Amino acid sequence: MRGQFQDQSGLFSYIDTEERIPKKHPLRQVRALVREVLGELDREFQRLYSHEGRPSIPPEMLLSALLLQVFYGIRSEIQLMEQLNYNLLFRWFVGLSPDDPVWVPETFTKNRERLQGSDIFQKFMTTLLAHKKVRPLLSNEHFSVDGTLIEAWASQKSFRPKDNPDDGDGDNFHGQKRKNDTHQSTSDPDSRLFKKAAGREAKLCYMGHALMENRNGLAVAAKVTHADGTAERRAAENLAKAQRKAYGRRITVGSDKAYDTWDHVANLRGLEVTPHVAQNDTVNKRTGTQRRSSIDKRTTRHDGYLKSQTRRKMIECIFGWGKQHGTMRKTKHRGIAGVSADFMLNLIAYNLIRIPKLTAI
Numbered sequence: 001m002r003g004q005f006q007d008q009s010g011l012f013s014y015i016d017t018e019e020r021i022p023k024k025h026p027l028r029q030v031r032a033l034v035r036e037v038l039g040e041l042d043r044e045f046q047r048l049y050s051h052e053g054r055p056s057i058p059p060e061m062l063l064s065a066l067l068l069q070v071f072y073g074i075r076s077e078i079q080l081m082e083q084l085n086y087n088l089l090f091r092w093f094v095g096l097s098p099d100d101p102v103w104v105p106e107t108f109t110k111n112r113e114r115l116q117g118s119d120i121f122q123k124f125m126t127t128l129l130a131h132k133k134v135r136p137l138l139s140n141e142h143f144s145v146d147g148t149l150i151e152a153w154a155s156q157k158s159f160r161p162k163d164n165p166d167d168g169d170g171d172n173f174h175g176q177k178r179k180n181d182t183h184q185s186t187s188d189p190d191s192r193l194f195k196k197a198a199g200r201e202a203k204l205c206y207m208g209h210a211l212m213e214n215r216n217g218l219a220v221a222a223k224v225t226h227a228d229g230t231a232e233r234r235a236a237e238n239l240a241k242a243q244r245k246a247y248g249r250r251i252t253v254g255s256d257k258a259y260d261t262w263d264h265v266a267n268l269r270g271l272e273v274t275p276h277v278a279q280n281d282t283v284n285k286r287t288g289t290q291r292r293s294s295i296d297k298r299t300t301r302h303d304g305y306l307k308s309q310t311r312r313k314m315i316e317c318i319f320g321w322g323k324q325h326g327t328m329r330k331t332k333h334r335g336i337a338g339v340s341a342d343f344m345l346n347l348i349a350y351n352l353i354r355i356p357k358l359t360a361i
Helices: 026-038 041-047 061-073 077-086 087-095 104-117 118-131 233-248 261-272 303-324 336-359
Strands: 144-151 159-161 183-185 192-194 205-215 219-226 251-255 275-276
Touching: 026 041, 026 087, 026 118, 026 303, 026 336, 041 061, 041 251, 061 077, 061 087, 061 104, 061 118, 061 251, 061 275, 077 087, 077 104, 077 192, 104 118, 104 261, 118 219, 118 336, 144 183, 144 233, 183 251, 205 233, 205 303, 205 336, 219 233, 219 336, 233 261, 233 275, 261 275, 303 336
Parallel strands: 144 251, 251 275
Antiparallel strands: 144 205, 159 183, 192 205, 205 219
């Protein structure tokens, strides 16, 4: 028998939002973990806000909504507010009831900038890694580091001479020598013109760096810098130094061939960090000479070196997930502070997706 079509459903619904979400939905465990971490950060939130004036968007809801934006790769705050308006799953995760009004996108963006100007994202990551369920999953001795390019929210036409930024419309730049020393983006001055390898196109971008523990491949630290040829090695040294100081013992750090330079390896050893760097002894195609690696048998003869070289490749999963599913491929923020906060959010989101799977084993 054919069912009768009704264009409108009932006016009222008496089903609880909790009952609408499947019991085995993957966000259930993520939401519970996020709520516990946010509870630990209550005192930090109190320090960010004044005790007078109009109430803002609760930071717990704000952070939960930002995580949803990364989980589902939502491109803008406008689209995020649209989803929160009619998506019961999103409302449930953030903590909104079906009848609660959704925030204006401009208001949401202004409140988000308050968190970006603080270190709350770093404290969220630290609290998450210190959680009783997460701490046993981490290695406190073996790590890996790598960097990736984050395309800036600026066009090539905005990259103009510093001494005369109003010279033309920026369309005809073919044949010109454009360098970061003489040119700057008028849209995002913090971005830099950089190319990943010889023969590749140069783009305005930032460079994101991640430190991963080798036991389960979870991100433990992050840093965003200007994109240049030495940024990866400088950031790796800073991240390794902080991790070495936090654990108070010698650690190992694995990395790819781009980190195989004499000064970088010497700096790591000076920090009491064992450099498990991949050997770069390839032949230079232009000169025909063979490179000499700064890593010798003092390091490569140990079994731990081979294990580090195997595990370090897992860090590509972090960057791959962030660019395929998250918001890491091309940032929607301008300025190194906003890009750093978004990069950290992507690493937090990756960890939150991975942790329930690891704890279920």
